[in-house]
Amino acid sequence: MIVARGLTKRYGSVTAVDDLSFTVQPGVVTGFLGPNGAGKSTTMRLMLGLDHGAGRTEFDGRGYGELAHPARTVGVMLDARAVHPGRTARAHLSMVAAGAGLPSGRVDRALDRVGLLEVANRRAGGFSLGMSQRLGLAAALLGDPGTLMLDEPANGLDPEGVRWLRDLLKAFAAEGRTVFVSSHQLNEMAVLADALVVIGQGRLVAAEATNAFVARNSRPEVLVRASDPGLLAHLLGQGGLRAMPSPDGALVVDTHDTDAVATIAMHAGIVLRELTVRHSSLEDAFFAATAGAAQFRGRA
Numbered sequence: 001m002i003v004a005r006g007l008t009k010r011y012g013s014v015t016a017v018d019d020l021s022f023t024v025q026p027g028v029v030t031g032f033l034g035p036n037g038a039g040k041s042t043t044m045r046l047m048l049g050l051d052h053g054a055g056r057t058e059f060d061g062r063g064y065g066e067l068a069h070p071a072r073t074v075g076v077m078l079d080a081r082a083v084h085p086g087r088t089a090r091a092h093l094s095m096v097a098a099g100a101g102l103p104s105g106r107v108d109r110a111l112d113r114v115g116l117l118e119v120a121n122r123r124a125g126g127f128s129l130g131m132s133q134r135l136g137l138a139a140a141l142l143g144d145p146g147t148l149m150l151d152e153p154a155n156g157l158d159p160e161g162v163r164w165l166r167d168l169l170k171a172f173a174a175e176g177r178t179v180f181v182s183s184h185q186l187n188e189m190a191v192l193a194d195a196l197v198v199i200g201q202g203r204l205v206a207a208e209a210t211n212a213f214v215a216r217n218s219r220p221e222v223l224v225r226a227s228d229p230g231l232l233a234h235l236l237g238q239g240g241l242r243a244m245p246s247p248d249g250a251l252v253v254d255t256h257d258t259d260a261v262a263t264i265a266m267h268a269g270i271v272l273r274e275l276t277v278r279h280s281s282l283e284d285a286f287f288a289a290t291a292g293a294a295q296f297r298g299r300a
């Protein structure tokens with residue numbers, strides 16, 4: 001279990017992380033979400049003591065700097081590109097293993113696990129982003145740690161790689177280990193993460209089960225296709241239900257009470273061709289929850 005309390009980091013006048021406290025439970029995958037510049041990477045560095053700031057993080061009761069065997073306790077991947085470009089994958093991992101006091105026999109096993117054994121003797125400088133990510137993951141897995149902390153591990157992975165990573169992290173968590181993983185890939189997070197820590201402008205927005213986060217940040221909606229949508233919208237309005245026409249002729253009603261919609265339609269002799277509860281996606285919920293916290297917005 002990871003317990004973070006009061007994490008705070010200022011860069012001059014910018015408060016990148018603002019009194020952040022949360023818990024990451026073992027046995028589930030916890031996603032770490034936030035818009036660009038929200039403070040995710042800074043938070044992870046603070047948790048590991050790689051940045052100076054306020055607050056304390058404990059991994060199963062100890063600060064990272066107090067761990068007797070850090071690599072065997074917490075597997076970390078923050079910046080997969082932070083590898084000497086002239087070193088081969090095998091040489092890089094051998095160096096990591098030696099530095100962490102791990103047997104060299106683990107190197108090839110880790111390379112095999114991430115699918116890089118065939119390119120073990122190629123220089124990391126020539127690796128694609130996805131290959132670098134895999135090498136970073138191999139380094140994180142080297143110590144067979146009880147906790148994994150990964151900053152955007154799915155970056156650059158091909159679809160097969162994304163699925164492989166999902167299966168790996170889920171299996172890791174199912175063994176009772178702790179997995180804390182940041183990502184901007186919300187569709188992937190929706191299937192990967194059982195729990196979420198969401199931040200915006202350095203502050204905590206939510207720390208809860210993914211289902212609860214989506215439910216709390218969604219509006220109930222029912223999609224109706226009817227023989228007379230204009231009349232149905234009018235009657236629904238009289239019944240206190242707001243119905244908005246969509247461009248394809250359907251109505252989107254602010255409710256999840258399909259019975260109420262069906263009953264009003266039936267009494268008016270309106271034929272329904274579709275009546276579907278629409279569930280919000282994690283993406284919708286994320287935008288709703290962080291609406292005021294996004295620092296950078298492009299124009300469509």
Ligand SMILES: Nc1ncnc2c1ncn2[C@@H]1O[C@H](COP(=O)(O)OP(=O)(O)OP(=O)(O)O)[C@@H](O)[C@H]1O
Nearest residue numbers: 011014015016034035036037038039040041042043
């Ligand atoms: N070394 C630094 N010096 C000054 N400001 C910094 C530094 N590192 C981060 N920041 C600022 O701190 C804030 C948080 O940045 P951080 O990289 O932690 O966000 P993030 O959530 O990881 O972003 P992204 O999703 O874009 O990777 C930003 O406003 C950023 O500009």
